[in-house]
Amino acid sequence: MTIQFNDETFRDDYSFHNSDRAIQRFPFPFHEDSYMYSVNMERHKGGPEGSVYEMRFDVDEHYLAEMKDRAMVLAEDPLRCQSLPHMTLAGWDLLELIMVSKSEDYPDLFELHREGSNWRWINRPMGIDQSFVFMDEASLPYGPMEYITRQAQGDFCILDQRDDNLWMDAGMVTTQADWSLDFDIGMNFFEWHAPVPKAHEMGIFVRALKFLLNIQQGSPARRLNWTLTVNPLLDTSPENYHKWGVQKTTLTPENLGRKQHLRVELQTFFRLPRSNALVFPIRCYLIAFEDLVSVPKWGRRLHRVLRDIPDELATYKGFIDNRPMLVDYLSQYDDGAETSPGVWPD
Amino acid sequence: MSAGTDKLAVTVTNIVPLNDLVTRFEFQRSDGGELPTFSGGAHTVVEMRDGDITRLNPYSLMSDPMDQSTYAISVRRDDAGRGGSLFMHNRVRVGDRMVISYPVNLFSLDLRARKHLMIAGGIGITPFIAQIKQLAATGGRFELHYAARSAALASYADELTAHHPNNVSIYHDDQAQAIDLVHLLDGQPLGTHLYVCGPKGMIDWVRAKAADLGWPREAVHYEEFLAPQSGKPFEVKLALSNKVIEVGEHQSLLEAIEAAGVDAPYLCRGGACGQCETDVIGYDGKFIHRDHWLDDEEKASGKKIMPCVSRFEGKTLVLDR
Amino acid sequence: MPNFEFPASIKSRPVYGRLEPRKGKFHLMIADGEGAEALIELAAADGALMAKSHIIYIPRDTGAGFAEKLTALGPAQLYIGPSYPAAVPRLRRVLADAHMGLQVYLTGTEGLMGQAMNEAMAAGIPHSAIQTEHRGSLARRMQCVHCKGITEDVMTDPFVCSHCGLHLFVRDHYSRRLAAFQGVRVDAEDPGNIPDPVELYS
Numbered sequence: 001m002t003i004q005f006n007d008e009t010f011r012d013d014y015s016f017h018n019s020d021r022a023i024q025r026f027p028f029p030f031h032e033d034s035y036m037y038s039v040n041m042e043r044h045k046g047g048p049e050g051s052v053y054e055m056r057f058d059v060d061e062h063y064l065a066e067m068k069d070r071a072m073v074l075a076e077d078p079l080r081c082q083s084l085p086h087m088t089l090a091g092w093d094l095l096e097l098i099m100v101s102k103s104e105d106y107p108d109l110f111e112l113h114r115e116g117s118n119w120r121w122i123n124r125p126m127g128i129d130q131s132f133v134f135m136d137e138a139s140l141p142y143g144p145m146e147y148i149t150r151q152a153q154g155d156f157c158i159l160d161q162r163d164d165n166l167w168m169d170a171g172m173v174t175t176q177a178d179w180s181l182d183f184d185i186g187m188n189f190f191e192w193h194a195p196v197p198k199a200h201e202m203g204i205f206v207r208a209l210k211f212l213l214n215i216q217q218g219s220p221a222r223r224l225n226w227t228l229t230v231n232p233l234l235d236t237s238p239e240n241y242h243k244w245g246v247q248k249t250t251l252t253p254e255n256l257g258r259k260q261h262l263r264v265e266l267q268t269f270f271r272l273p274r275s276n277a278l279v280f281p282i283r284c285y286l287i288a289f290e291d292l293v294s295v296p297k298w299g300r301r302l303h304r305v306l307r308d309i310p311d312e313l314a315t316y317k318g319f320i321d322n323r324p325m326l327v328d329y330l331s332q333y334d335d336g337a338e339t340s341p342g343v344w345p346d
Numbered sequence: 347m348s349a350g351t352d353k354l355a356v357t358v359t360n361i362v363p364l365n366d367l368v369t370r371f372e373f374q375r376s377d378g379g380e381l382p383t384f385s386g387g388a389h390t391v392v393e394m395r396d397g398d399i400t401r402l403n404p405y406s407l408m409s410d411p412m413d414q415s416t417y418a419i420s421v422r423r424d425d426a427g428r429g430g431s432l433f434m435h436n437r438v439r440v441g442d443r444m445v446i447s448y449p450v451n452l453f454s455l456d457l458r459a460r461k462h463l464m465i466a467g468g469i470g471i472t473p474f475i476a477q478i479k480q481l482a483a484t485g486g487r488f489e490l491h492y493a494a495r496s497a498a499l500a501s502y503a504d505e506l507t508a509h510h511p512n513n514v515s516i517y518h519d520d521q522a523q524a525i526d527l528v529h530l531l532d533g534q535p536l537g538t539h540l541y542v543c544g545p546k547g548m549i550d551w552v553r554a555k556a557a558d559l560g561w562p563r564e565a566v567h568y569e570e571f572l573a574p575q576s577g578k579p580f581e582v583k584l585a586l587s588n589k590v591i592e593v594g595e596h597q598s599l600l601e602a603i604e605a606a607g608v609d610a611p612y613l614c615r616g617g618a619c620g621q622c623e624t625d626v627i628g629y630d631g632k633f634i635h636r637d638h639w640l641d642d643e644e645k646a647s648g649k650k651i652m653p654c655v656s657r658f659e660g661k662t663l664v665l666d667r
Numbered sequence: 668m669p670n671f672e673f674p675a676s677i678k679s680r681p682v683y684g685r686l687e688p689r690k691g692k693f694h695l696m697i698a699d700g701e702g703a704e705a706l707i708e709l710a711a712a713d714g715a716l717m718a719k720s721h722i723i724y725i726p727r728d729t730g731a732g733f734a735e736k737l738t739a740l741g742p743a744q745l746y747i748g749p750s751y752p753a754a755v756p757r758l759r760r761v762l763a764d765a766h767m768g769l770q771v772y773l774t775g776t777e778g779l780m781g782q783a784m785n786e787a788m789a790a791g792i793p794h795s796a797i798q799t800e801h802r803g804s805l806a807r808r809m810q811c812v813h814c815k816g817i818t819e820d821v822m823t824d825p826f827v828c829s830h831c832g833l834h835l836f837v838r839d840h841y842s843r844r845l846a847a848f849q850g851v852r853v854d855a856e857d858p859g860n861i862p863d864p865v866e867l868y869s
Binding site: 079163180182183184185186187190191192193194195200238239240241242245246248249321 | 678680793795810812813833839845849855857858
């Protein structure tokens, strides 16, 4: 299968778009007509052919455009990529994991040749052919984590495991749902989740942490998370909140279908072998409401979810002010028919 | 869903007796592929098929963590144990096929440490061998103090001393050599992390002394695997799977649950990691709690049991499994 | 003066305790302003402590009267400095030479405790092993999430970033690494609509 990469932007003229294939494989996150937090973990061992779950690291039509956007964000603000000194070994772990996975899963796009410590990495879509010495930082243009995550879609947090907790000690974070790596780096699992309402009281984080601490080599896990974003912005960072926050007020009933996007994060978790750290890739998928409602089940269900979600969550996810307009728009696509269980289109 | 581990099919490629008690076993993948790399301090759970009984015992990986061709473990023969180590020593032959788990690390290095200070007793040396290989490859600073009963029983002492003459000190009990712990802990640079693996008495001694000298709890790491102990047979009802099972004299409760075909989570099988914690629905009798996962209150409550090492004596026990 | 009771908050917000003597060969105490009172109480709890202690004290506006009292405690070393930044080179020198078993006690304002904790952590002491007790001013040290500049001694919400001039609201989200709370533009979604500043905890 050859992927046709889109020429598109996630800023300025927002030419981002999903092909029909991308719409059909969109990871719709609601398995029923309502939403509440849960520790919705499952093993990340493949999935239906062609789905975003099939490969360890999904590569899709947005790959090149996302990598361009990442490079722009980093040029503006290098603090989006940071690694505390003890995390270099984990960075090599991640580089190896991504290079091995991508070269096995997409042999037409990526190649990895290894002779002892002498490695050669070929990334065809990005036109990269790099020979380097594994575990020798001086042989790469960036540190190992930065090098490989400039070539991989989604954000990456590397979590050190110690004292029965996980510590956000390294990351590449340019497509985040309103949190700052520069601020959160060094925090433990409960601290970086501190601003999330309700979930602490529900015991969600205690259960999630217990699960994550026990993820083992060879047994990665995954879950979905979601929020809403006006305009197809990848970089909804707190750093730039004063630039994108105001865009939320530009929504009108006429432009809503085009401008309002559902933002879904495919979160995966892999134990890293050499460092015993955990890598937490957060892959962001965007879909415009007008594309989403082309799948009738999704249109009906999203209407019901957004209509009934508690105010506290609507506030935390940043759409409380626009909610009436969103629900009004979506109600056109909800005929009240019953929806089938599960996330897949009928 | 529980996290769990995946398995590796391996072949025994080498068996090396080191002394009267300890033998090294080496494994390679049966399909000729590469083994996963791992982090120093990791263990693997070895499945032993001994007639009708399947035992799963954890052993520290002591090969070079970067070596993907071969894994090595060292097994100390325990003549009074339930038979796992005897099975390894007496029954396993080069060429045998075995199943082991992916590496699991419950005793990893704190990579922030300015210096790693390691204290080993007896067979407790094994995780340190892999950790030292990892540190030597990445330029980490370490110091090992290793106590054994005698020179003959000090497995790997010669190799360690030869490779790291300035970082390794050996102590032999039979020559009345003892680790001068107070002196050793005094004057370590800020940012030193302390690791101890060995008999329970040694772990307790080191932890207590470190606390006494003002070492933070977070800088003191220890690994103590308990082996399950034999005991009187007892009967258990598994409520969820609606089965009544018998736990044999030399079988652990966890092994009996597994033998009945009921899936139960585990990681360390030594009462430390908490993964196999099981709810008790009802009981009439007394628990023999041997884990160090449940706190005293939980043990007294009669509501939880760690089936990897704990047992039960009495009339009825009903578990939520 | 009784310790201020901070309202219950989110999990990243530091929680302060009461200093108590701990076992250890050497003790490092860093305080500003009214934090001196906590050190005086600490000395009273264990008469032998001060002989093994090094005190670094920044009186600021409110602590001038404590110098004599601290001297009277008989610490092994006492440094009284004009500001925290002025004391940092000394603090780093002390930590560079220190050994495991050192006990660290921090008391005074949140900004002082946060910054000194950062130094101790960088030297290899786990943050959870460092004792803290809040005394004196309730002012907060704030990072502007937009320009990254730190504004010291913030007393109102919202406040003006002393670097970029944006009006920021005061979050309880706290970074130990930065020793600061997070400030976020208050009028991001409605430029120019800036609420009147309110005194913190009022």
